[in-house]
Amino acid sequence: MLRRGKLEIIRDILKILQDNPRIKPTPLLRKSGISSSRFKCYYNELIVKGFIKEIKVKERKNIKLTDKGFRFLEKYKSIADFIDEFEL
Amino acid sequence: MLFEGGQGLGKILKAGLPAEFIYSFAIIVCSLMIYFGTKEIYQLSSHKGIKYFRQAFLFFAFAYFFRSFLKVIIIYFNFHGIIQICPRFIIGSVLLFLFLYFGSMAVFYLLYSVLWKKLSHYTLYLFHLIAFMIAIFSVLLDNPLVYLGVNIILFVFILISVYFLYKESKGKGKKKLNLCTIYFLLLFFWLLNIIDILIPSILQSFQIFIYIISLGIFLLILYKVLKKVGS
Numbered sequence: 346m347l348r349r350g351k352l353e354i355i356r357d358i359l360k361i362l363q364d365n366p367r368i369k370p371t372p373l374l375r376k377s378g379i380s381s382s383r384f385k386c387y388y389n390e391l392i393v394k395g396f397i398k399e400i401k402v403k404e405r406k407n408i409k410l411t412d413k414g415f416r417f418l419e420k421y422k423s424i425a426d427f428i429d430e431f432e433l
Numbered sequence: 434m435l436f437e438g439g440q441g442l443g444k445i446l447k448a449g450l451p452a453e454f455i456y457s458f459a460i461i462v463c464s465l466m467i468y469f470g471t472k473e474i475y476q477l478s479s480h481k482g483i484k485y486f487r488q489a490f491l492f493f494a495f496a497y498f499f500r501s502f503l504k505v506i507i508i509y510f511n512f513h514g515i516i517q518i519c520p521r522f523i524i525g526s527v528l529l530f531l532f533l534y535f536g537s538m539a540v541f542y543l544l545y546s547v548l549w550k551k552l553s554h555y556t557l558y559l560f561h562l563i564a565f566m567i568a569i570f571s572v573l574l575d576n577p578l579v580y581l582g583v584n585i586i587l588f589v590f591i592l593i594s595v596y597f598l599y600k601e602s603k604g605k606g607k608k609k610l611n612l613c614t615i616y617f618l619l620l621f622f623w624l625l626n627i628i629d630i631l632i633p634s635i636l637q638s639f640q641i642f643i644y645i646i647s648l649g650i651f652l653l654i655l656y657k658v659l660k661k662v663g664s
Contacts, residue, residue, distance in 0.1 A: 352478055417478075
């Protein structure tokens with residue numbers, strides 16, 4: 346299996362969130378298929394960048410995809426194609 | 434007779450002030466469209482390759498902006514090259530410095546956008562230093578041949594880099610060859626643009642051809658960018 350790049354991992358995490366709108370951090374970690382330390386890094390980065398946000402529902406932490414996160418998923422193919430086209 | 438005919442053709446192919454303006458304006462617009470057209474994908478991805486690629490075209494836009502001013506001075510005062518401008522006008526020296534600095538950095542950024550994974554971040558500082566040295570020495574030494582020599586060395590260095598890049602990604606098919614060819618042509622015609630500023634008499638007869646092909650290369654890159662970005 347090929348090692349995923351950073352953008353692919355971000356895409357995969359956001360895709361999981363898109364498919365599972367009320368997912369909690371632990372199942373998200375499990376489904377993302379990366380180590381917990383790497384997941385923490387990605388998770389924090391996604392929050393800082395505004396792709397995801399945490400919401401509290403009945404004292405429980407849920408993760409939600411933001412509009413920017415949806416936009417990333419929409420644009421992912423263009424970004425990947427662009428990087429490939431110009432060897433970036 | 435034939436020589437006279439050649440001179441006549443030369444006059445036709447020599448660009449005047451309106452052609453210079455149109456050419457510079459078109460290249461600046463293309464470069465800025467590439468820069469702003471890739472803004473969203475950069476903001477979403479924060480990809481370093483995209484960042485340096487965008488910066489290359491922003492710097493090309495600046496370089497062509499300052500180039501157009503130099504061209505106006507050369508044409509307006511009927512000079513035979515930059516060597517006649519610098520001693521007379523401080524503004525000429527400043528414009529030449531900015532043109533050479535931004536132009537060299539544009540080329541370096543384009544190269545770095547492809548090689549950033551293999552090079553250290555400090556290489557970028559080195560590139561800035563080299564571009565600064567090229568620009569400052571060219572202005573201080575006041576000899577276009579020195580700058581021309583430096584640029585030819587730079588061009589050969591970039592050519593070798595592009596060749597190795599192509600060799601490394603050879604297995605990936607025809608697309609890589611196309612990209613290497615486009616970058617090679619872009620850099621080659623950038624060199625011709627520099628010669629056109631420093632020693633205009635050399636390329637006077639081919640000016641329009643150089644402008645058309647240079648613009649064609651920028652338009653081709655813009656087309657490829659817009660096709661991929663989809664905006």
